[in-house]
Amino acid sequence: MSHTARLTELGITLPDAPMPAANYVPAVRSGDLLFVSGQVSADADGLMVGKLGADATLEQGVAAARTCALSLLAQVRAACDGDLDRLEQVVKLTGFVNSTPDFGDQPKVVNGASDLLVEILGDAxxxxxxxxxxxxxxxGVMVEIEGIFRVK
Incomplete structure (x- = not known):
């Protein structure tokens, strides 16, 4: 099943690829690798802000990480001329979690992105x-995630 068909099956609509907030580009391709700049947690209502361990819950952090994953996929789609099915593999994610010094569940937060990508893309x-x-x-966002992808 194509990635696009899987998104439709799951009832997920990718957002438009967010524009850079400063002097950088959203993605750079080197050979078959696509390096996507950090995507901050935002949904249809705007930025998802808060600090895990203080004023944001683990569940809110997981939801925030999921929005980062969707923005990453939107950037991949944009970099592949609108064809998400050119995505062959998610190679690496680096997730940053806005959290207090005593909060230790950063991996659980970033699982929100990882789990969603596997749900959508399977082994890829x-x-x-x-x-x-x-x-x-x-x-003040809760989560920012950058990624490296292998594309056709």
Missing amino acids: GKHSRSAVSAGSLPF
């Missing part, structure tokens, strides 16, 4: 990963 969504704490993130 399995990837290596880092999940790290950040004392703060741009605009």
